[in-house]
Each structure stands twice: as C-alpha cells, then as structure tokens.
Amino acid sequence: MPAPRVPSQDADHVASALVAFLPGLHRALERQVARDFPHPRLPDGQLALLFLVEEHEGITVRESAEALLMKPNNVSALVSQLTELGLLERRQDAADKRVAHLHPTTTARERLAEARLLKEAHVARALTTLTDGDLDALGAALGALKSLTRRLHSSAG
Numbered sequence: 001m002p003a004p005r006v007p008s009q010d011a012d013h014v015a016s017a018l019v020a021f022l023p024g025l026h027r028a029l030e031r032q033v034a035r036d037f038p039h040p041r042l043p044d045g046q047l048a049l050l051f052l053v054e055e056h057e058g059i060t061v062r063e064s065a066e067a068l069l070m071k072p073n074n075v076s077a078l079v080s081q082l083t084e085l086g087l088l089e090r091r092q093d094a095a096d097k098r099v100a101h102l103h104p105t106t107t108a109r110e111r112l113a114e115a116r117l118l119k120e121a122h123v124a125r126a127l128t129t130l131t132d133g134d135l136d137a138l139g140a141a142l143g144a145l146k147s148l149t150r151r152l153h154s155s156a157g
Contacts, residue, residue, distance in 0.1 A: 088108060
C-alpha cells in the first residue's frame, strides 16, 4: 500500500530544504576529500562518467549520455579526455565496429575506490557526532532519497 501523500506545503518545505542543503553537503564533502586525495581532481563530468562506467562496465557512449542526461558528443569528448589520462578504455563492439564499449582502467578503479573510501570515512566520522535520533532519521530517509533520485532522473530524461 503506498504511503500517504505529503500535504503540498510540507512537500514545498522539504523541497526547499533539500535544494538548499544538498549542494552544501556535496561541496563540504568534496573539499574534505580533495584535501586528502593524493591525485589531481577531475572535473565533475569526468568523475560522473568514470563512476557510471565502473558501475556499468561495457556501457556505450550513447547509453552513458542517456544515463548522465548529456549529449553524446559531450560524453564522447569526456571519453577522449579520460582515455588520454589513462583512466578509460574504449573497446570496439565485435558486431558493430562503430560502437565502442567503455571500461575503466586498473588505475581508474584504484582511484575511484580510494575516493569512495575517503568519502565514506568523512561521512562516517561526521555521523558519529550526531545524536542517535538524527542518525536514525537519516537512515530511515535513505530509501526515500533513493526513490526521489530515481524519479528526478526519469522525469529529466
């Protein structure tokens, strides 16, 4: 049975708060990780593509563009940049030589894992400073945030 709908004014308040807080949370975490990460920081678009390719190894440029809500030529440029940096490999499709499948290199996998561990460590440290009630509330909100992300993604595509 679906959960009851939130009254409009409550949804507006939650939307306003999320729009205000999420970018600040992201920036604060990125600053902390940048301070500790021993490798040059990649632009957000390159990072997003690398994380996507790691999660969906063998994805094509067109599929990547759809998933990232970008134009294929922009993703193609990111692929070229990441390939030059030695972080991404293009492998030709056996059946259609015009199609390339994307794969992270060993270096990319190592750096992504390192960045993920740093992020998790910073968030875990911050979470230990919260009250049990705040921690429980955040844990309870994870499913709703995942659903919200899916809905926003599908409505943007």
